[in-house]
Amino acid sequence: MALPGMAAGLEDRILGGLDDEQRTVASTLTGPMCVLAGAGTGKTRAITHRIAYGVHSGVYKPQQVLAVTFTARAAAEMRSRLRDLGAGGVQARTFHAAALRQLQYFWPQAVGGQLPALLDHKAQIIAEATRRLRLSADRAAIRDLASEIEWAKVSMLTPDGYVRAAAGRAEPAGFDLTTVARLFQAYEDVKTDRNIIDFEDVLLITVGILQEDARIAAEVRNQYRHFVVDEYQDVSPLQQRMLDLWLGDRQELCVVGDASQTIYSFTGATSRHLLGFTRKFPSAQVVKLVRDYRSTPQVVHLANSLLTERTRHPRRGGNDPWPEPLELIAQRAAGPEPSFTECPDDEAEAAQVAGRIKTLLAEGIPASEIAVLYRTNGQSEAYEQALAGAGIGYQLRGAERFFARREVRDAMLQLRASARAAGTDPVPQLVRDVLGNLGYTDEAPQSGGAVRERWESLAALVALADELNTARGEAAGGVFTLHDLVMELEERAASQHAPTVQGVTLASLHSAKGLEWEAVFLVGLSEGLMPISFADTEDGVDEERRLLYVGITRARQHLALSWSLARTPGGRAHRRPSRFLDGLRPRSSSSAPARPATAATRKKRAAPAKCRVCGILLASGAERKVGRCDNCPPTYEEATFEALREWRKDVAQETAMPAFVIFTDATLTAIAEARPQSLQELSRLAGVGRTKLERYGEDVLRILAGN
CATH class of the missing domain: 3.40.50.300 (P-loop containing nucleotide triphosphate hydrolases)
Structure with missing residues (x-):
């Protein structure tokens, strides 16, 4: 019109x-x-x-x-x-x-004086509030209390009104609602004493x-x-x-x-x-x-069916707030049917996913167009190990931020300096010339590890320069300058709007919202994980169904859904597929075997790992990494283990990565107890894949030699 x-x-x-x-x-x-x-x-x-x-x-x-x-x-x-x-x-x-x-602008005339400092994280203030009330709370409890206080504040509740409004909610961190209300008030008091406000206060004020x-x-x-x-x-x-x-x-x-x-x-x-x-x-x-331009008809049909299955089962008593869902209509050409795979255990599930990813890469699908999505972040480790073992690069969404990487910071400094004296040369070539001084080449390096990751970061900046030059220069009939690129990068850094980086994405379902990939693997789809065990109300289960719907609709063409029957190789097969798959998966998938396991996996299943000290079966991945059960005392020297932990802490701070992404505590324990003397010996330890070996191996051996 x-x-x-x-x-x-x-x-x-x-x-x-x-x-x-x-x-x-x-x-x-x-x-x-x-x-x-x-x-x-x-x-x-x-x-x-x-x-x-x-x-x-x-x-x-x-x-x-x-x-x-x-x-x-x-x-x-x-x-x-x-x-x-x-x-x-x-x-x-x-x-x-x-x-x-708006608050920064109007504060002087509405309140007067200087706006209080903005609190980045609630943990320290909540910890102070618990001490004031002489309560004990560990880190996990403080995290849960922070989430509960955020919920209360965005629901516009005060500490006085919290108990009545929160009736029926799960008790955070095991504290009764009256105690939570007292902690809520103490938290507000600590903020007032220190003249600080949190993010919810920004909206409230x-x-x-x-x-x-x-x-x-x-x-x-x-x-x-x-x-x-x-x-x-x-x-x-x-x-x-x-x-x-x-x-x-x-x-x-x-x-x-x-x-x-x-x-x-x-x-x-x-x-x-x-x-x-x-x-x-x-x-x-x-x-x-309702016209879906993202996904194939096969993916769209599965997404529609997931919501339709819920609509067929109204709540007891006829009080059903589940809204009539939109029925998507696929606009893309037909693609492969989504696959459903049942695996004997978590390791076998991760191994078959890595194998299928390797096939997709061989077919020409870029690693950046593949994602593995799971319900909880704790599920990532098995897939990190499986991908590393298969020589496949990956990136953890929510780990080290793109613009915090050293090579990206260096690149932005160089581009900013070059922009001051840039002539009329095309931006794509200027960027290649500048980043060439930092190690960028038109051809990707054959090696993996840190060298490859550094190149991929620089390649992402080059690709972004090409894309923006086309969109804002050539296609728009204007001139896109190096200064324009620098301004774009600075704005993206402020909002963490990272360009595409090569590597398979590992992410939780929540963090995948708003993203899409050519191929998506939805893993761990068993009861207790999907829906999650603490979703014990009808509202909670409905939200879990919507979460799976979001996961399905991230896929453009290839979609694989999988689950395992046991947590560990040789463990009791007590799991069952998610209830959400009922009516969606082919009947044969309930007994479909996983892809052939590797010789190492078969050996593990044939001979379950035992504690090297007492001989009992090892029940968890952490125990198998170390080679002993939790009941047996460690055999490492305390100074060695602490030296490894200090080193990990330094690396985490330098790279802005969570410490567990570098090495988990279980892997550090295994290293301290085994005391490998060479990179080859270090590579045999669980949790030390090729990428981590190349990146951290020499440092680890140097620490062991010095202790």
Whole structure:
């Protein structure tokens, strides 16, 4: 629908290529709108083109549009797309970033003085609160208490109102709700004493200012006239209150979401605002995006079937809040059927996944287009070892951040310096010349380990330079400079919007939200892991189903689902497949054998590992790494073990990686007890794959020799 007087060329440029439903979203510029968008249906494309169409048509002033999403990475991607569409002046931020900006601006006139310091992590303050109340809490308990306090605050609860509102919730860290309320109050008291605020306070205080000061509220509403909220199914009551105050009595709001992808209710997110949008705005236009451009018909059918299976089973008593899901319609050509594989144990499952990944790589699928997704981060170790043993590079999502890597920091310094004197040479060649001084070559090195990882980081920057030069230079008919690239990199570093790096992705299902790959392996799909054991209510199980739905819809073409019957080789086969697979998997898959195991795996199953001290069977992976059971005393020298731990701590701090990613405690114990004298001997220890051997082997041997 063209606006009066608009040039046809502009309409074609902004709206061309959109399907009918996307075009309706993009061309409807006023009034409340609710976009129900399934996975892979191009929702970000629709709303960014809507904003760009409004800006170029003159309906929107860029500075008066606020687009809100839930992660800094998503906000950065939205800003990047808007710049590509010539709407770079639009603000795209997270709720917290937008609120913090307003709070910093209005604090002097609303409160006076200097804004309190912002607390990065709650753990230290919660620990102080427990000491004040003479309570004992370990790190895990403090983590759980932090999550509970965050839930309470985004639900707009005070310590006084917490107990009644939290009735029926699981007791965090084993503390009764009254004690949690006391800890909540003590936590607030410690913050007040130290003149600090946390991230939830940013929203709470800004909400308070907007509610109490009509002049400031009017100024904010005069600044922002049009609002777009992405991932609207994830808003918390506090974020919704913030949005209401931004809007005032206006209705210039477009929300986008999918109730079937609500997977963060433990943080206070709720889809009821999305599902009740038309009750709040009766005149709202509702558009459904159901054409799935991401996945093959086979993947889409499985995703639809997972939700349909739930719809067939209403809750007892007829009180069923499960919303009618969107039925996706695949737009891609047919692909392979999803596979279902049952494995005898976790190691065999990891081995068969590594084998299938090796086949995909041989078929030409890049490693960066393959992901292994699991329910809990603790499941990653088996896949790290299996991939390392197969010589396949991988990256742990949530481990070392891309822009924290030393070679990336060095590259940005060099590019920043070169940008000051850059001429008119094409950016792609300039970047290659600059990064060539840091070791980049057009051909990838044949070696693995740290050398290969360094090259892959630099190659990701080169690929990004090529991509941006095409999008913002050649295709846009403008000039993309090295200075423009440096500015883009600095913004991406601030929001952790990393470019694509080669290597198979290992990630939890939660952290995979918003991403997609050509091939996805969903692993560990057994009862107790999917759904997770602590999902003991119908609401909790429903959320686990939605989480699996998110995992399935990450795959474009290849999708593999697997589970194991036992945790350890030779262990009792007491597990059963996830209930969510009932009605989805072929009947034969319940007894389908795993791919042929390696000789080493067969040997382990034929002769279960025994403790070298007392001779009993070893029950856990940690015990098998060390070669003895937990009941038998360690045989290492304390000084050696502590030296290894200190070294690991230093490496973790230097690389911004979690310590366990370098080596787990069990692996360090095995090294301290075995005291290998060579890299070959070190490589025989469980948990020391090829990559870790190349990266850390010499350091480990040097520590052992010095102790």
